[in-house]
Amino acid sequence: KESIHLINQTLKRLKNPKKPKTMKLCELSPSYLKLAILLFLVLLQSNSWADSASTLENFIQCVSLNSDLSVLPLSDTIFFSPNSSLFTSVLQSSAQNLRYLAPSVPKPAFIFTPLQDSHVQAAVICSKQLKIHLRVRSGGHDYEGLSYVSQIETPFFLLDLANLRSVNVDIKNNAAWIQAGATIGEVYYRIYQKSKVHGYPAGLCTTLGVGGHITGGAYGSMMRKYGLGADNVDDAKIVDANGRILDRAAMGEDLFWAIRGGGGASFGIILWWKIKLVPVPATVTVFTVSRTLEQGATKLLYKWQQVVDKLDEDLFIRVLIQPVSATAAKNATKRTISTSYQALFLGDSNRLLQVMRKSFPELGPTKKDCIEMSWIDSVVYISGSYPSGSPAEVLLQGKTTSKVYFKAKSDFVTYPIPEMTLEGIWNRFLEEDNPFTIWTPYGGMMSRIPESAIPFPHRKGTIFMIQYLSAWFDGDLKSTVKHVKWTQRLYDYMGPYVSRFPREAYVNYRDLDLGVNKKNNTSFIQALSWGNRYFKSSNFNRLVRVKTKVDPGNFFRHEQSIPTLSYTPVQSRKRSEGPNETMKG
Ligand SMILES: Cc1cc2nc3c(=O)[nH]c(=O)nc-3n(C[C@H](O)[C@H](O)[C@H](O)COP(=O)(O)OP(=O)(O)OC[C@H]3O[C@@H](n4cnc5c(N)ncnc54)[C@H](O)[C@@H]3O)c2cc1C
Known part of the structure; x- marks a missing residue:
C-alpha cells in the first residue's frame, strides 16, 4: 500500500503542469528523487517478476511434456517462484554459508524440487531447451554456495534434490x-x-x-x-x-x-x-583430550605430526584448534589456544590404551577419558552437532540448526610443521574473532590407494590435511572483507610449510580464491590454477578428457567446473600447431 501511495504521489508530481516538462535527474529534490527511483525499482521488479513467472510457466510446461507430473498443485509444492511465500525458506533450507544468502547475491529465477528421477531428466532437457542455466543442490554444504548461487550466469534455476532421499x-x-x-x-x-x-x-x-x-x-x-x-x-x-x-x-x-x-x-x-x-566392531571407543598453550599444546602438536600417519589403522585422531577465553581454559590468565584431540578407535578401550602407550604416550588419555559405544553413537559424538548423549535418531533430523558466515581454505602437509611456525599460527589466531582449524590425519589405507585410482589424489606422503576457517555472525561487507582477508593472510603465511608444486587443496573445500571460470567460457590453462591443486596434473588431464567426451557442449558448468578442450580439426591446422585449448561451451 505504501509503495502504491508513493508511486501515485510520484506520478502526480511528475505530471504537475507547474513544473518544467523536462527535468534532469540532478534537479530533483532529494525526496522527489527518492520517489522517482522507487517508482523505477518497483516497475523493474514487477517486470522481472513477470519475466520469471513466464520462464517458470514455460519450464513447467516443458517438464510436464518430458515427465510425469501427477502432483497437484504444482506451485508451492515442487515449483517455487520468487513471489511464493515459501521461496526464501526453500532456498535457505539447506544452504550452509550465510555469505551466499545475502540480499546482494544473485537468486535463482525459480526452484524445482523433483519427486522422481524422471523429473531430474526433464529438468536437464528443459534447462537446455529454454536456455536457462541449472544449479543442482543435494545437501547445500558447498563452501562457496555453488549449488544455489551462480555468480557468472543469470538467469539460473535451482534444482534441489531434497525430496530424493531414499x-x-x-x-x-x-x-x-x-x-x-x-x-x-x-x-x-x-x-x-x-x-x-x-x-x-x-x-x-x-x-x-x-x-x-x-x-x-x-x-x-x-x-x-x-x-x-x-x-x-x-x-x-x-x-x-x-x-x-x-x-x-x-x-x-x-x-x-x-x-x-x-x-x-x-x-x-x-x-x-x-x-x-x-x-565395524560392535564396540568402538572415542575420546577427546584437550591441551592449551599453557599445557604444552605446541610441543604435543609437533609430536602428533610425527606419529599420526603411522598409527594403528584402527585409530583416527584429529585435532580441532581454536582460541578459548581464559575462563574456558581454566589454567590460563588470558585468551589462549586450545587443541582438542578427538579420536575414534575401532576396538575397545583396553586395546586403544595399549596402542596409545606404544605410539603416542605424550597425549596420555586415561581409561576415564575413553568412552566405549556403538559405531552409530560414535558418529553422533564425533559430529559435535548434537547435545551429548543424543540418541542415534537425531541423524534423521537432516538439517543443520546453526549457520554462520564463513570463509575456508585447505592444505595438505607432507613434513611436520616446525614449532616456531605453529607459534606464528597461534599469534594470528589470537588476533581473529572466531578462527578454527581442523587437522585430519592421513596414512593407513589412504596411502595405499594409488593417486590415480579415483580423481582424489592426496594419498601417499600426506601426513595430514588442514582446513582453515574464519566464521562471523553479521553480513556486513566490512566484516566479510576483514575475515576473508585474515584467512587469506594465514594461507599465505602457511605457504612454505605445506605441499608444493602443486600446493594441494581439497575439492570438497571449494575455494574460489584459487581461480574461476569465466561466464560460460572455460579455459584449460585458466582451470589449471585450481585443477592441479584439487586433482594433480595427471588426474586433472584425465578429467578434462572425460569432460570433453561426455559433455562437449559444457552443459554442466559452474565457477570451478572441469573445462572442455576443443581441438581445431586436423586438416585445417598446421602440423606444428598445438591444440586449441579454449572452448566456448
Ligand atoms: C559443516 C561442514 C562439514 C563438512 N565436513 C566434511 C567431512 O567431514 N568430510 C568431507 O569430506 N567433507 C566435509 N565437508 C565438505 C563437503 O563434503 C562438501 O561441501 C560437499 O560438496 C557437500 O555436499 P552437499 O551435497 O552437502 O553440498 P551441495 O552444496 O548440495 O553440493 C556441492 C557441490 O556438488 C554439486 N552437487 C550437488 N548435488 C549433486 C548431484 N546430485 N550431482 C552432481 N553434483 C551435485 C553442487 O552443484 C555443488 O557444486 C563439510 C562441509 C561443511 C559445510
Missing part, C-alpha cells in the same frame, strides 16, 4: 543404494537399523548431502582403515547432459572414474550411488 540397505550383499538428496547421517542411521556391525567410511558432519559429498571424495573418521566414501562406491546412476539415465555399465569406466572425486556438477547429476558397506 536409502535401500542390502546387508546380505554389503551394499546400499542411496539417493543423492539423502544426508550422510541418514545413510549411517539406515545402515545401523539393519546391522550394528556395518558402516560406511564418509563425512564426519552428518548433514552433508551424499550427492555433492561423495563426488568430491568424502573423508571421515574411518578413512585410515577403509579410505574415502568415493573409494567405496560400486555403481551409480546419473543423468547426463542429454537427459539420459546411465548406470556404471552404460556410462563406462572413464565417466564412472570421474564422478568419484572429480567434484560436483561437472559431469552429470548423480541420482543414486551404490555404496560398499564396511565392517
Whole structure:
C-alpha cells in the first residue's frame, strides 16, 4: 500500500503542469528523487517478476511434456517462484554459508524440487531447451554456495534434490543404494537399523548431502582403515547432459572414474550411488583430550605430526584448534589456544590404551577419558552437532540448526610443521574473532590407494590435511572483507610449510580464491590454477578428457567446473600447431 501511495504521489508530481516538462535527474529534490527511483525499482521488479513467472510457466510446461507430473498443485509444492511465500525458506533450507544468502547475491529465477528421477531428466532437457542455466543442490554444504548461487550466469534455476532421499540397505550383499538428496547421517542411521556391525567410511558432519559429498571424495573418521566414501562406491546412476539415465555399465569406466572425486556438477547429476558397506566392531571407543598453550599444546602438536600417519589403522585422531577465553581454559590468565584431540578407535578401550602407550604416550588419555559405544553413537559424538548423549535418531533430523558466515581454505602437509611456525599460527589466531582449524590425519589405507585410482589424489606422503576457517555472525561487507582477508593472510603465511608444486587443496573445500571460470567460457590453462591443486596434473588431464567426451557442449558448468578442450580439426591446422585449448561451451 505504501509503495502504491508513493508511486501515485510520484506520478502526480511528475505530471504537475507547474513544473518544467523536462527535468534532469540532478534537479530533483532529494525526496522527489527518492520517489522517482522507487517508482523505477518497483516497475523493474514487477517486470522481472513477470519475466520469471513466464520462464517458470514455460519450464513447467516443458517438464510436464518430458515427465510425469501427477502432483497437484504444482506451485508451492515442487515449483517455487520468487513471489511464493515459501521461496526464501526453500532456498535457505539447506544452504550452509550465510555469505551466499545475502540480499546482494544473485537468486535463482525459480526452484524445482523433483519427486522422481524422471523429473531430474526433464529438468536437464528443459534447462537446455529454454536456455536457462541449472544449479543442482543435494545437501547445500558447498563452501562457496555453488549449488544455489551462480555468480557468472543469470538467469539460473535451482534444482534441489531434497525430496530424493531414499536409502535401500542390502546387508546380505554389503551394499546400499542411496539417493543423492539423502544426508550422510541418514545413510549411517539406515545402515545401523539393519546391522550394528556395518558402516560406511564418509563425512564426519552428518548433514552433508551424499550427492555433492561423495563426488568430491568424502573423508571421515574411518578413512585410515577403509579410505574415502568415493573409494567405496560400486555403481551409480546419473543423468547426463542429454537427459539420459546411465548406470556404471552404460556410462563406462572413464565417466564412472570421474564422478568419484572429480567434484560436483561437472559431469552429470548423480541420482543414486551404490555404496560398499564396511565392517565395524560392535564396540568402538572415542575420546577427546584437550591441551592449551599453557599445557604444552605446541610441543604435543609437533609430536602428533610425527606419529599420526603411522598409527594403528584402527585409530583416527584429529585435532580441532581454536582460541578459548581464559575462563574456558581454566589454567590460563588470558585468551589462549586450545587443541582438542578427538579420536575414534575401532576396538575397545583396553586395546586403544595399549596402542596409545606404544605410539603416542605424550597425549596420555586415561581409561576415564575413553568412552566405549556403538559405531552409530560414535558418529553422533564425533559430529559435535548434537547435545551429548543424543540418541542415534537425531541423524534423521537432516538439517543443520546453526549457520554462520564463513570463509575456508585447505592444505595438505607432507613434513611436520616446525614449532616456531605453529607459534606464528597461534599469534594470528589470537588476533581473529572466531578462527578454527581442523587437522585430519592421513596414512593407513589412504596411502595405499594409488593417486590415480579415483580423481582424489592426496594419498601417499600426506601426513595430514588442514582446513582453515574464519566464521562471523553479521553480513556486513566490512566484516566479510576483514575475515576473508585474515584467512587469506594465514594461507599465505602457511605457504612454505605445506605441499608444493602443486600446493594441494581439497575439492570438497571449494575455494574460489584459487581461480574461476569465466561466464560460460572455460579455459584449460585458466582451470589449471585450481585443477592441479584439487586433482594433480595427471588426474586433472584425465578429467578434462572425460569432460570433453561426455559433455562437449559444457552443459554442466559452474565457477570451478572441469573445462572442455576443443581441438581445431586436423586438416585445417598446421602440423606444428598445438591444440586449441579454449572452448566456448
Ligand atoms: C559443516 C561442514 C562439514 C563438512 N565436513 C566434511 C567431512 O567431514 N568430510 C568431507 O569430506 N567433507 C566435509 N565437508 C565438505 C563437503 O563434503 C562438501 O561441501 C560437499 O560438496 C557437500 O555436499 P552437499 O551435497 O552437502 O553440498 P551441495 O552444496 O548440495 O553440493 C556441492 C557441490 O556438488 C554439486 N552437487 C550437488 N548435488 C549433486 C548431484 N546430485 N550431482 C552432481 N553434483 C551435485 C553442487 O552443484 C555443488 O557444486 C563439510 C562441509 C561443511 C559445510
